[in-house]
Amino acid sequence: MQKTMPWKRLASAVLLAAAAAVLPPSAGVSATAAPAETRVDIDVRAGLAGVGDVAVGVNHAIWDSQLGTPAVADLLGDAGVTMVRYPGGSYADIYHWRDHTAPGGYVAPDTDFDTFMAGARRTGAQPMIIANYGTGTAQEAADWVRYANVTKGYGAKYWTIGNENYGNGHYGSAWEADDHADKSPKEYASHVVAYSQAMKAVDPTIKVGAVLTMPGNWPDAIVGSGDQGSWNQEVLTRAGAAIDFVDVHWYPGGSAPADALDRTAHIQDAVYLLKQQISQYAGTNADRIRISMTETNVDVGRNTQPGALFLADAYSSLLAQGVFTVHWWNVHNGLGTVSEIAGETDYNDYGLLSSGNCNADNTVCQPPMNTPFAPYHALSLVGDFAKAGDRFVGAGSNDALVSAHAVRKANGDVAVLLINKDPDASRTVELNYHGFTAAAGTPSVASFTNGADGVATAPAGSASSQTLAPYSISLVTVRAGRTEANSPKAPGKPAATVTARTATISWPAGPAGLKYEVFRQNGGTSEQLGETTGTSLTVGNLDPGRRYTVNVVARDGSGRVSPASPPLTFTTGTPGSSTCTVKFRDVNDWGNGYVGAVDVTSNAAAPVNGWTLTFTWPTGWQSVSSGWSATWNQSGRTVKVTSDGVLAPGATASVGFVGNYSGPNVLPAVFDLNGAVCTSV
Template sequence: MARLLASTVLLAAVAAAPTPAIAAPADVRVDVDTRAGLATVGDVALGVNHAIWDSQLGTPEVSGLLKDAGVSMVRYPGGSYADIYHWRDHTAPGGYVAPDTDFDTFMAGARRTGAQPMIIANYGTGTAQEAADWVRYANVTKGYGAKYWTIGNENYGNGHYGSAWEADEHADKSPKEYAATVTAYAQAMKAVDPTIKIGAVLTMPGNWPDGIVGTGDQGSWNQEVLTRAGSVIDFVDVHWYPGGSSAADTLTKNGHIQDAAFLLRRQIDTYAGTNAGRITISMTETNVDIGRNTQPGALFLADVYSGLLAQGVFTVHWWNVHNGIGTVSEVAGQTDYQDFGLLSSGNCNASVCQPPLNTPFAPYYALSMMGDFARPGDRFIGTGTDNALVSTHAVRRANGDLAVLLINKDPDAARTVALNYHGFTPAAGTPTVATFTNGAHAVSSASTGSASAQTLPPYSISLLTLHSANPAAAPAAPGRLTSTTTDRTATISWPAGAAGLKYEVYRQNNGVAEQLGETTSTSFTVRNLEPGRRYTVNVVARDGSGRASAASLPLTFVTGTPADAPCTVKFRDTNDWGNGYVGAIDITNKTASPITGWTLTFAWPTTWQSLGSGWNAVWTADGRTVRVTGDSPLAPGATTNVGFVGNYSGPNVLPEAFTLNGNVCKSE
């Protein structure tokens, strides 16, 4: 073989120079837009869970691995165990407590990691006094400065809605009782240390039991808890296990994040009373059902942490650090132990053993890439892609650099990506790209491709870091935006910046920015909007030298419907069971003339909503458009009622706008 190779080289030397290879054309377009500003990364963004049945939770080896990954928050004492755990004597009646997992050991590990704690006070079998004593021990006696405390774990799983896995010794298991007890806990705990932050457990929109109204309740779990305890809490705590019929299906669930975050924020603002804007959101458990230890879990982690943080969730936690072997299978050519852990527990079943203790699984490497990607103070910015198998996220650093995360969810094929930048010009040169591929045991790094073209290996995560070609100092970003809306307009306002600035107003559209106009004033009225539609806008300041600021934080608003409309529509979810509901629509003729042959039209806000059946009219659906046709005339001032069964498999965003015979109705 060596002699044949030498001959081939000799022939090449005397032959004509070969034609240079032509790069394969890009099959994916990616847009990265600094003008489409999203949330800022906080100092506790990257989290994981520790559990008292994990004897490794305080070891230097584990702390070192988590520190290397950039973990900034660790949660304790571990999921549902929190509702049976008594911190003072370090017991969990009915559960297993491993050696060396007490609170002080946990805190020592957290400090070695460089992470803040998220502590779960025992709601199920504990008391407000026990929780207050824990605060006193942690922050007064020991001086740990533990800031974040949640009251319970998944307390909606106490049997009130039928399923029971969470311990709860309260005779009343309703959200009303949970809210009253949260209030008592918050008052007792803040009497010890008024600087702490108290979190209440809510459900993630689109996940059970979201939307369900239990027997004797006035509203859903979230509505009841926020209405009754919103004034005493500082954040809400949700979990998200989106499931999926396959690895490919699971990896589509990141598409639910923006709508789920919107609905949760709307619930907080609607039900939590005055000053609800101070209440933030934590996501303290998430994981997948398929490929937990292999590449699907890694891709999901990178995609979902990024998506949640970009929407303003202040911390995201993987469940969990160690868990143990489950049903072993092969996923994308790799052995998967169905272990929720980031690190191997080193245990065995009847025929298979895991790798040695603390060996990182694939999601650990994704988490370490997140540590390099989303650093405290970075600002997420908008990105878009024209291929569903490629996800993109990006952050702008304080020094003007840009980091772009590219996720190829195709297990079989590489993807060639053309990157397009808006509001940013990358410096010349070959970028350094960190990559984690299927089956790898480390993140690799190389200078490859260009700022505008990259090839993504199958089932991979790639991170590009780019310097700006224009690093000169720019104006400060505009301050907090506010809006006043009608059905067709929105007046956007912001605080004044330095003298001589011009302001550009942008609308986010599929991850990139569309300029709506510019002004030298500190307000701008956007016209020709659609009624009942959600919009997200940013403002960019530009100085006399043409230098642009970073985008403002985003403002999301929903336009109204016309007050003088010839019809009104009242849309209600009257009975919800978690993936479907009975909807009722009241249609009122506000004109002085009868309406005959009427057709009501509306659109589902998402692709995972559909019509099951309908009554009191003829119901038809074409994609996301629903038409309801009635035969009986609608007399002046009269109201008719129609109903339907709606199905959903994600956050159930209800329609906001309806037209009757082409006229937009007022929504009530």
């Protein structure tokens, strides 16, 4: 299987004008009949990730003549950008910082490293620097660290080793420069270790990142020729001890605006799988390794409202799951094939800002240089929404075309970001708060609507009711109706010891006299699992093989409640002993499908005459294409494997199937045989 080449990284349309034709209007999102009122729940007891000081990022590229200019730096600063990436995607693997050259590519004047840093400082953003792996050396990278942090005192903290280096031809597709004879993940990992050691010998305080692939995206799960595991597995196993973060990219693709807007639903499972891979393969203290997402964009509606809606939803979803920085590709890129999306001209430009260029015969031109496109305005809303020190909290919607995100501010206020993905119909949204009392009065609302020139801010609606225009983003800031001085501090992060049906949850002790309440997250509402004056709680009646996320809050003797603890996610096990044992394996993966093998062993004392194995896919984007050695049927997400054979005591039946997936491939964990839950191994 091959990945479609993301050519945007290698040739800037800022410099190469493309022929453009105006296409018929897009059909847009297919909207279902809207409910009379959309319900959104916000639960401050469901604490998610905190917002750090580099959360909102964008990409700069050395072929962009506007890189570092005061006008661009100020536009990015106004949007709340706190991290900028340099020198630009795949150019990083041909770029040599010392003489500011990129053999085989174009380097615009006044785009050198010092110019970039001047622009970053004017923006108020930290740099994310990509060291040249493809055609560079560890010594070159170490010299760059020395120049940046010793000679110039820039304090550049974050450094990634290369860009999309799995695209070097090892898996078939080749777009990334790589002069190494061995293009395997093993070779990349060995150089990551060497780069990290050389760079940290110059400045031990820097953070070094390695390139991984996003779960559910090519070449995730593919095992290349001669490899012992997938790219992620090999890199983490061999270089995990030498890195501080991993860097992934995500382009959801699709042929219509709805495709990318729907795929933000993949984010929670994709980040969960990536964290699992880090935990499983990166060795001791793997939980220190963080995740950055330094490129994302859409295929349809890049400059119009679909791109804006996707940006707001994707940034918020990724940050809520603990990704520490998210970056749009990119600041400027240039004119592509022009079309009309939801009544607005889309220039098919990956940039946040217009490049001001025209097609070859000057029949189609972009707006003047640096005119903000729709995603820029979405970025500015995200910059206002998620600021350093805020914490994401649970938010959920009962409407598939309305996304909701929420943060608790340091002063106790709540900000809610509402995204209406319906291009045709408005929504009346009922807002319900849990663990939070909203102040009376009309809240301030900042909104960006389809075709608008910018964000409009005005008092609107109420804390409990808002009207969303079609294809719009609204940021509602709700003041706390009750603030309590001297409330307890948030408990520390919990830990859990689990069995198939129980979990013992524990947390660090706080001051004396506190009562602790444990909540299980469920979107925008939480279920209280129990309370105690101790520092642990055992919860029963859990489902085997199920993922749970919990928080702890503290309450003092006066009834004052703390913020939620950091979240803990755990998965219950399966019975330690059962009448059956199941082993489920992905034995040959090609990126959107795989050959699966299932071994079913009977532990019963008597023969089993005919059997049915049942399991449920964890997501709606997984399915069975075909199966053998038994009869395979799927209804909804439930799969039944039926055989009229006999399973003798201790005997194993092996069956197989072809599975498909179009998102993160979370494998099923729970199986039952003739109604009995099996032990999974």
